[in-house]
Amino acid sequence: MPSIFSRIISGEIPGQIVYRDELVTAFRDINPLAPVHILIVPNTEIATVDDVEAAHEAAMGRMFTAARQIARDLGISESGYRLIVNVKDDGGQEVYHVHMHLLGGKKLGRMLSSE
Numbered sequence: 001m002p003s004i005f006s007r008i009i010s011g012e013i014p015g016q017i018v019y020r021d022e023l024v025t026a027f028r029d030i031n032p033l034a035p036v037h038i039l040i041v042p043n044t045e046i047a048t049v050d051d052v053e054a055a056h057e058a059a060m061g062r063m064f065t066a067a068r069q070i071a072r073d074l075g076i077s078e079s080g081y082r083l084i085v086n087v088k089d090d091g092g093q094e095v096y097h098v099h100m101h102l103l104g105g106k107k108l109g110r111m112l113s114s115e
């Protein structure tokens with residue numbers, strides 16, 4: 001069964017898409033944790049970073065160049081931003097289709113709490 005992100009990419013379910021090319025698609029997170037919260041997703045379904053192979057390197061690299069472009073488009077390239085990729089259970093991954101969170105538009109504080 002396609003992931004929820006594949007269904008957004010295919011247009012089966014709605015998403016607020018901000019960027020799309022032949023390798024990746026980016027859309028607004030439904031539950032934003034910052035004024036800017038975008039998910040950048042490879043168009044090919046890859047469950048986790050632990051499943052990434054050499055054949056995926058172009059899409060993985062494109063996630064970064066897309067992040068740079070989106071940050072510029074949304075006006076946060078000068079103020080700065082954070083990119084997060086959660087992996088599996090301890091990493092807090094909820095959707096098993098690789099994705100990069102692009103967060104910004106405010107000071108994000110420390111990377112992790114010390115809990």
Ligand code: AMP
Nearest residue numbers: 004015028029030031086092093094095
């Ligand atoms: P993660 O915990 O890294 O797997 O993050 C999954 C993210 O997907 C969360 O921030 C959710 O808010 C977001 N999300 C889940 N469903 C949707 C959806 N239909 N549209 C946009 N974002 C979603």
